[in-house]
C-alpha cells in the first residue's frame with residue numbers, strides 16, 4: 001500500500017473514533033481476558049502480514065479498547081482527549097526525537113523550557129527548574145530524591161549513610177510515595193502516614209507529633225509530602241501550614257499536585273493551593289485535569305542547582321552532552337536518557353486556549369461536580385461519603401430500609417454497571433466503606449451525562465435489591 005493511502009486510512013480511523021465518542025454507544029464491552037486472548041489474533045508472525053493486515057489489527061484494537069473519550073468515562077483522574085494535544089502527540093511521534101540535547105531536539109527543548117518556566121511562575125518558583133517526567137509517580141520520586149540530596153549532598157555518590165531517614169505523607173496519599181520510598185532506598189517502613197481530619201486532609205498537629213516521635217526513636221526526618229488533590233476524595237492538605245512545619249523542622253517540602261495542580265489556573269479555586277509557593281518541589285500532571293494525552297507531567301523545583309547536581313550523570317556521557325550547550329540541554333535535569341517529547345502537545349494546547357481556557361475548564365468541572373453533589377444529596381437512596389473540595393464526588397447507595405451489607409450492595413451495583421458498559425466509574429474505599437468515586441475531568445461531561453449516570457445506577461440498584469432472596473423495600477428517586 002502507498003504511503004498516502006495508508007496514512008489516509010489511519011487518519012480516517014482517528015476521525016471515526018473521535019466522532020463515535022459523540023454518538024450513543026458503550027464505554028466498554030467487558031470481555032474476560034481469557035476470551036479476548038482466544039478471539040483476537042495476537043501472535044507475532046514469522047513472516048509479516050503486510051500493511052493491509054495492519055489496518056485490520058488497528059480496527060480490532062479500536063473495537064475492543066475502552067472508549068476513554070466518551071463522556072460516560074469517569075473512572076480515573078483523566079478522561080476525554082484534547083484535540084490539539086492529540087495533534088501534538090502525533091507530530092511528536094512523527095518527528096521522533098529524544099529530549100536530552102538541544103542538538104537533537106532544538107525547538108522542542110525551547111518549548112519544554114518555556115513550559116517549565118511558565119508552570120514554575122504559576123506555582124511561584126520564579127527562578128526554579130524542572131523537567132517533564134513519566135508521571136506524577138515519577139515526580140514524587142524526584143521530589144523525595146531532591147529531599148535526600150538536600151539532607152545528604154553526597155548521597156548521589158555514596159548512597160545512604162546508614163541513618164534511618166523518614167518521610168511523612170498524609171494517610172490518604174497516593175501509593176507512588178511508597179514506591180518512591182522503595183526506589184530511593186528508605187523503604188516503606190520509613191514513610192509515616194500522618195493522620196487526616198474527617199475530610200481527608202493531613203492534620204498539621206499530627207505531623208508535628210510524628211516528627212517529634214521519629215526523633216525520639218532515633219530516626220532522621222528529611223521530607224514531608226503534602227497532597228494537593230488526593231486520589232480518592234480530592235482533598236487538599238493545608239499546604240501552607242504543612243510547609244511551615246516542614247521548614248521549621250529543617251525538612252524538604254514536596255507537594256504532590258499531580259491531580260490538583262490545575263486549581264492554580266482558577267482565581268476561584270487557587271486558594272486550595274495556598275502556600276505552594278513556599279514549597280521546595282511540586283509535581284503536576286497535565287494529563288489529568290488539563291486533558292493532555294498521557295503522558296504529560298511536570299516536576300518543578302525551586303532550587304535549580306540542586307536538581308542539576310542530582311542529575312549530574314550528564315558529565316560522563318561524552319557522546320551526548322557537550323560543554324557548548326550545557327546551558328540548555330534538558331537531559332541534565334532528568335534521570336532519564338531517552339525521553340519523549342511531551343512538551344509539544346502541552347505547548348500547542350496551551351497556545352490554543354491560553355491560561356483563560358484552562359481556568360474556564362477547571363471552573364466548569366467544579367460546577368459539574370457541584371451539580372452531581374447536589375443531585376446525590378437530593379436523592380433519597382444516595383449518600384455523600386465525604387465532604388468535597390475538588391471534582392471527586394464520592395457517594396454510595398443506602399436505600400431506605402435496606403438491611404443487607406452496604407458494601408456488598410454497592411460492589412454489586414458497580415459490577416453490573418461495568419457489565420452494562422454504559423458508564424465507567426471507579427469503585428474505591430473510604431475507611432471500610434465501598435464508595436463510587438466519580439470524577440469530573442472529561443470535557444465531554446454535561447449535566448445530562450450526570451443525570452443519565454444516576455438514572456442508570458439507580459435502576460441497577462433497584463434490580464439488585466429486588467433480586468435479593470428477601471426483597472428489601474427500595475425507592476428510587
Ligand SMILES: Cc1ncc(COP(=O)(O)O)c(C=O)c1O
Nearest residue numbers: 135136137174229230231258259
Ligand atoms: C495524588 C496523586 N499523585 C500521584 C499520582 C500518580 O500520577 P501518575 O499516574 O501520573 O504517575 C496520582 C495518580 O492518580 C495521584 O492521584
